[in-house]
Amino acid sequence: xxxxxxxxxxxxxxxxxxxxxxxxxxxxxxxxxxxxxxxxxxxxxxxxxxxxxxxxxxxxxxxxxxxxxxxxxxxxxxxxxxxxxxxxxxxxxxxxxxxxxxxxxxxxxxxxxxxxxxxxxxxxxxxxxxxxxxxxxxxxxxxxxxxxxxxxxxxxxxxxxxxxxxxxxxxxxxxxxxxxxxxxxxxxxxxxxxxxxxxxxxxxxxxxxxxxxxxxxxxxxxxxxxxxxxxxxxxxxxxxxxxxxxxxxxxxxxxxxxxxxxxxxxxxxxxxxxxxxxxxxxxxxxxxxxxxxxxxxxxxxxxxxxxxxxxxxxxxxxxxxxxxxxxxxxxxxxxxxxxxxxxxxxxxxxxxxxxxxxxxxxxxxxxxxxxxxxxxxxxxxxxxxxxxxxxxxxxxxxxxxxxxxxxxxxxxxxxxxxxxxxxxxxxxxxxxxxxxxxxxxxxxx
Amino acid sequence: xxxxxxxxxxxxxxxxxxxxxxxxxxxxxxxxxxxxxxxxxxxxxxxxxxxxxxxxxxxxxxxxxxxxxxxxxxxxxxxxxxxxxxxxxxxxxxxxxxxxxxxxxx
Numbered sequence: 001x002x003x004x005x006x007x008x009x010x011x012x013x014x015x016x017x018x019x020x021x022x023x024x025x026x027x028x029x030x031x032x033x034x035x036x037x038x039x040x041x042x043x044x045x046x047x048x049x050x051x052x053x054x055x056x057x058x059x060x061x062x063x064x065x066x067x068x069x070x071x072x073x074x075x076x077x078x079x080x081x082x083x084x085x086x087x088x089x090x091x092x093x094x095x096x097x098x099x100x101x102x103x104x105x106x107x108x109x110x111x112x113x114x115x116x117x118x119x120x121x122x123x124x125x126x127x128x129x130x131x132x133x134x135x136x137x138x139x140x141x142x143x144x145x146x147x148x149x150x151x152x153x154x155x156x157x158x159x160x161x162x163x164x165x166x167x168x169x170x171x172x173x174x175x176x177x178x179x180x181x182x183x184x185x186x187x188x189x190x191x192x193x194x195x196x197x198x199x200x201x202x203x204x205x206x207x208x209x210x211x212x213x214x215x216x217x218x219x220x221x222x223x224x225x226x227x228x229x230x231x232x233x234x235x236x237x238x239x240x241x242x243x244x245x246x247x248x249x250x251x252x253x254x255x256x257x258x259x260x261x262x263x264x265x266x267x268x269x270x271x272x273x274x275x276x277x278x279x280x281x282x283x284x285x286x287x288x289x290x291x292x293x294x295x296x297x298x299x300x301x302x303x304x305x306x307x308x309x310x311x312x313x314x315x316x317x318x319x320x321x322x323x324x325x326x327x328x329x330x331x332x333x334x335x336x337x338x339x340x341x342x343x344x345x346x347x348x349x350x351x352x353x354x355x356x357x358x359x360x361x362x363x364x365x366x367x368x369x370x371x372x373x374x375x376x377x378x379x380x381x382x383x384x385x386x387x388x389x390x391x392x393x394x395x396x397x398x399x400x401x402x403x404x405x406x407x408x409x410x411x412x413x414x415x416x417x418x419x420x421x422x423x424x425x426x427x428x429x430x431x432x433x434x435x436x437x438x439x440x441x442x443x444x445x
Numbered sequence: 446x447x448x449x450x451x452x453x454x455x456x457x458x459x460x461x462x463x464x465x466x467x468x469x470x471x472x473x474x475x476x477x478x479x480x481x482x483x484x485x486x487x488x489x490x491x492x493x494x495x496x497x498x499x500x501x502x503x504x505x506x507x508x509x510x511x512x513x514x515x516x517x518x519x520x521x522x523x524x525x526x527x528x529x530x531x532x533x534x535x536x537x538x539x540x541x542x543x544x545x546x547x548x549x550x551x
Contacts, residue, residue: 309531
């Protein structure tokens with residue numbers, strides 16, 4: 001095979017002329033191929049020689065790197081080898097270096113393969129440290145407001161039977177499916193991802209996105225179904241809190257609307273996307289005031305690869321309750337800590353709190369495989385329940401009286417790991433990648 | 446968006462939730478305009494505020510009795526969707542590809 005390499009040659013006239021011509025932006029008057037080289041090296045004449053002084057970093061000065069003064073030059077060339085391991089380390093006493101193909105770090109998009117897996121997510125978020133302090137989600141409920149959960153598939157994916165609460169779950173009026181018996185879909189993925197960080201949390205199934213939703217069954221998934229689901233959750237939580245059955249309630253919402261055209265026109269007093277007085281917004285706010293930790297996904301309208309339903313609109317794309325001050329809004333990054341290209345960026349839509357998303361959590365990893373073997377858990381849809389699990393873990397010992405939701409949200413933001421060039425909030429990651437161990441310690445658990 | 450789609454409206458109830466007929470009366474609508482399957486849903490206990498679903502003209506705002514109260518609707522009831530990215534605009538949902546039985550199909 002013909003392998004492209006870089007090597008160093010001692011000063012000689014063709015190299016000096018090549019470097020000077022390149023520096024001066026003119027053609028070389030001496031062919032680079034006239035340079036003396038090892039027989040096994042074929043110089044690449046399209047790549048100008050580069051003066052590197054003595055070639056020894058400690059001795060190299062600006063003056064010594066002038067082509068006329070340089071003792072050595074880097075050239076690019078090709079050698080024949082059976083495989084890369086057969087490439088010699090030296091040619092005529094000079095080192096040979098790899099010249100690998102480089103490319104921009106492509107953003108993770110909808111069709112990208114899985115990056116990492118649930119175990120890596122668990123490791124990056126210090127789940128072992130949390131569990132070591134008993135922060136496992138025990139006696140904490142996580143309501144999955146989604147397409148419904150399939151317990152059988154979840155059990156297979158987790159390798160264990162998760163804790164679940166049928167009595168405090170919800171079947172939409174007119175719905176014929178029992179909680180935890182829904183087809184494998186988005187809701188099962190969210191349930192799996194929530195348990196990554198809170199394996200002892202109890203799942204509640206609220207199928208607000210189920211296709212057989214009430215309200216006539218014509219429009220299917222509409223906000224009115226979420227209104228019903230949240231109202232039921234509010235009623236349940238009031239009773240359970242008095243019980244008390246649970247130490248905390250974490251509400252996961254990996255859904256939203258993709259474009260304002262789905263809504264009433266701008267300026268209509270009944271519009272949803274930018275209206276804190278919309279009944280659903282009021283309900284979210286009331287539920288938060290009763291002590292529920294509510295999380296919403298930021299959305300999938302990020303600039304690099306927005307979902308087609310965003311209709312190329314990538315500015316102000318965090319809308320509705322997803323941009324509410326009463327919720328924690330999650331962006332998504334892959335296990336390399338790189339924001340996934342579809343994760344919606346802030347600021348949010350005008351009229352709503354602008355500094356959204358609040359935090360970033362991991363997505364696009366191999367997890368539930370709810371959409372087929374090898375399929376990653378994707379979207380801010382997956383980032384949101386990963387963060388919900390973090391919150392549930394902290395809630396194990398962080399009581400509502402000592403740590404109300406607003407305080408916990410503030411601590412999660414304050415302790416987030418900044419991976420952006422600038423300190424403070426930014427539209428890509430919010431306050432940074434969630435750090436549940438640091439947040440837990442900051443609230444004393 | 447179509448004016449014929451169901452929208453959300455708010456009504457008051459004290460001491461408890463209003464009946465569907467009472468909610469319709471507050472909104473100046475026939476009872477049949479409200480969705481009985483949706484019912485009357487508590488939104489804010491402190492404000493004694495409830496929500497109903499109705500098919501009304503989105504361009505005709507409704508206010509409280511004698512026009513003294515704030516806007517009561519129609520509020521938008523948009524489609525909502527999971528935030529799982531798709532490579533196509535349709536965002537088609539995926540049936541269980543692993544062959545785990547669909548309980549609804551049994």
